[in-house]
Amino acid sequence: MQLISAISMKTIFPTAKFQQLRTPFYYYDTDLLNKTLQAAQSEADSYGYHLHYAVKANANPRVLAIIRAAGFGADCVSGGEIQAALAAGFAADKIVFAGVGKADWEINLGLDKDIFCFNVESIPELQVMDNLAAAKAKTACVALRINPEVDAHTHAHITTGKKENKFGINLDQLDSVLDVLDRLKNIKLIGLHFHIGSQLTELEPFQALCERVKTLLADLAKRNLHLENINFGGGLGIDYDNPNAHPIPDFGSYFKIFHDNFPVAAGQQIHFEPGRSIVGQCGSLISKVLYVKEGSVKKFVILDAGFTELIRPALYQASHLIENLDSHEPEETYDVVGPICESSDCFAKDIQLPQTQRGELIALRSAGAYSEIMASQYNCRQLPMAYFSDLL
Ligand SMILES: Cc1ncc(COP(=O)(O)O)c(C=O)c1O
Numbered sequence: 001m002q003l004i005s006a007i008s009m010k011t012i013f014p015t016a017k018f019q020q021l022r023t024p025f026y027y028y029d030t031d032l033l034n035k036t037l038q039a040a041q042s043e044a045d046s047y048g049y050h051l052h053y054a055v056k057a058n059a060n061p062r063v064l065a066i067i068r069a070a071g072f073g074a075d076c077v078s079g080g081e082i083q084a085a086l087a088a089g090f091a092a093d094k095i096v097f098a099g100v101g102k103a104d105w106e107i108n109l110g111l112d113k114d115i116f117c118f119n120v121e122s123i124p125e126l127q128v129m130d131n132l133a134a135a136k137a138k139t140a141c142v143a144l145r146i147n148p149e150v151d152a153h154t155h156a157h158i159t160t161g162k163k164e165n166k167f168g169i170n171l172d173q174l175d176s177v178l179d180v181l182d183r184l185k186n187i188k189l190i191g192l193h194f195h196i197g198s199q200l201t202e203l204e205p206f207q208a209l210c211e212r213v214k215t216l217l218a219d220l221a222k223r224n225l226h227l228e229n230i231n232f233g234g235g236l237g238i239d240y241d242n243p244n245a246h247p248i249p250d251f252g253s254y255f256k257i258f259h260d261n262f263p264v265a266a267g268q269q270i271h272f273e274p275g276r277s278i279v280g281q282c283g284s285l286i287s288k289v290l291y292v293k294e295g296s297v298k299k300f301v302i303l304d305a306g307f308t309e310l311i312r313p314a315l316y317q318a319s320h321l322i323e324n325l326d327s328h329e330p331e332e333t334y335d336v337v338g339p340i341c342e343s344s345d346c347f348a349k350d351i352q353l354p355q356t357q358r359g360e361l362i363a364l365r366s367a368g369a370y371s372e373i374m375a376s377q378y379n380c381r382q383l384p385m386a387y388f389s390d391l392l
Contacts (some may be wrong), residue, residue: 009363010040010056010244011284015325017392018361023288024305026372026386030061033282033368036248037070040278043251047259047270051375052096054234054275057062057369060386063279064088073116075234077272079106085115096231096273098145098193100166107132111140119193121168125178126187130390133186143191144169144177148212152197152205152235167195171216178223183355189225191271192216195233198276203257210261217265231271233260238280240320243365249277251331277370283368285310286325290339291362299334301356306345308381312365312376314344323349329355336362341380 011029018027044051052073057065059081062291065088068074073094074085085095098119107129110118120126120142133140141204147168169177181189196209220227236254239246254277264270287305294300312318322336329353338345347364356362375383 011247011287013284013325013361014365014372014392015361018286018325021286021387022385023286023361024303024309025286025384026060026309026367027284027363028060028368028386028388029282029284030066030388030390032247033063033279034070036278036282037067037072038275039248040251040358041070041072042253044272047255048264049255049258050094050269050271052094052231052271053278054273055085056373057275058279058283058371059084059372060372061386062386063089063368064090073177075275079103079109080208082106082109082113082115092116094144096193096271097274098195100168102129104128104132107140108136111136111138116141116293117190117231118142119231121145122192123177126177126180130184130186139186139188140238141188141190143193143229144189144194145193146171146174146198146214146216148194149207150196150205150208150212152200152339153202164210165308166378174216178225189227191227191229191231191269193231193233195273196235199237200235201237201239201369203253206235206254206257207261210258214262228267229269229271230262231273234273234275234277236274236277238276238366238369240318243281243321247281249281251277278369280366283366283371285320285364285367285371287359287362287364289356289362291358292334292356298350299332301334301336301353301362303336303338303347303362305362305364305384306340306379307342307379308340308376308378309337309378309384310347310364312370312373313347314342315374319348320367322351322353323363323365324354324356324360325363326360327354327356329354340381 052075053067068089074090076082076097077099091303092113093116095115096117100121129140145168147170287303291302309313332355334350336347
């Protein structure tokens, strides 16, 4: 099954303008972000699905403002993200709040702001939420986050829907959770939530998820439980190898899988939490070559960006397309590394780049998701700036 669409759109980098800017920095193609948002929204609209952008992917205030302006709700996993979403103008009644370890102040914030839904992950969390809601004479609307035990065929660090993962409630524990829920007066169960993993490049796991949820809902109906909100989470992947050929994920095929495999009951609302698929391709990390070092067995391109600006390769062996924006010389083989004092600070090994020199600009592509938001100040480094194509 072909996941990624064939809409081709080459990102043109304004390298002359880049010369004025201190590297490394993030560069966001605003036009591509807007086109991606339009594609996602129009495909979701054709089935009446609700989209909540996963703020964890990128919480840059301008990115959030653009996504909010496109009509999205927000999916948050911390109190800080709820604050960022509210500051960007997201409506509280379009905010969902997940997370395996919600602190009391975070639950209180959600209650005070009357967010749409808490995605709850355990019995102790339900009990604490009930107490906190009772103290405010409020009712917390919750969806139970269920582990559907569907294999997402993705990297072990970003698969989430299996029994051994820390997230969610296992299917065999659901009955006891429902028994507890019956006794909690300040909790209203309004739905179920699922998220099987991230960077899924096949659609079959989503189809398997639909089958699992159908069976589960049939079982719940026997208990006379009819839930009006079903949230399928996020997870749609992007093409890291070839971002120019596939700048916008195939939202049409993605939503169609759910439409074809999950019949919506009367009055039921279907929700999604896309993150990477919305922002991944519009961002690049722009860096400068500090040195080209000839080792005895390898040549290293040493950049001024490291895992402090893009941790995905070090964290889960992710690979990003690396382009030299200045050189058109014949290709050579290099390891591309950063300046951080850790061996894991390596972006790519044995890749082909045009012959590269000190001072040339390098783009690490598909760095819109899980990049700026994961930046750190390790080695006492400065957090980098972010620039947008329409404001440069
Ligand atoms: C609960 C939840 N929803 C949504 C997302 C967003 O996933 P993605 O960026 O793969 O779309 C995540 C990310 O892991 C998540 O944990």
